[in-house]
Amino acid sequence: MNKVLFFAHLRDSVGEEFLSLEAAGKTVLELKTELAATYDLPRMDTVMTAINEEFASNEEVIGEGDEIAFIPPVSGG
Numbered sequence: 007m008n009k010v011l012f013f014a015h016l017r018d019s020v021g022e023e024f025l026s027l028e029a030a031g032k033t034v035l036e037l038k039t040e041l042a043a044t045y046d047l048p049r050m051d052t053v054m055t056a057i058n059e060e061f062a063s064n065e066e067v068i069g070e071g072d073e074i075a076f077i078p079p080v081s082g083g
Contacts, residue, residue: 008068010037011075016053020045029074035064037074053078 008029012020020041029037034057038050055062056075068074 008071009073010041011073013076014078014080016047016076016078019047029068030070030072032068033064034062034066034068034074037068038064038076041076049078050076 007026009024010027010029011024012022017023027037032040034055038053038055041047042050054077055064055066056077057066057068057072059073059075
C-alpha cells in the first residue's frame with residue numbers, strides 16, 4: 007500500500023489530502039495518468055513528484071510502502 011499526497015489545487019480536485027493506493031510496480035507517469043483520469047486532474051504533466059521526500063522523474067518505479075507526493079508549480083510575487 008502507498009500513501010499518495012496532494013498539494014494545492016490537486017488536493018481540492020481530489021477532495022482529500024492523501025489517498026492510500028496500491029501503486030507499487032507502476033512508474034510515476036503511470037500513476038499520474040491513472041489519477042488524472044480518475045479525478046479529472048488538470049495539467050499533471052507540469053506537476054513535480056517526490057517519492058519518500060526526494061524528487062523523482064516520471065520513469066521512476068514506485069516501491070511497496072513508498073510515499074508519493076504530487077506538487078503543482080506555485081506562482082508568487
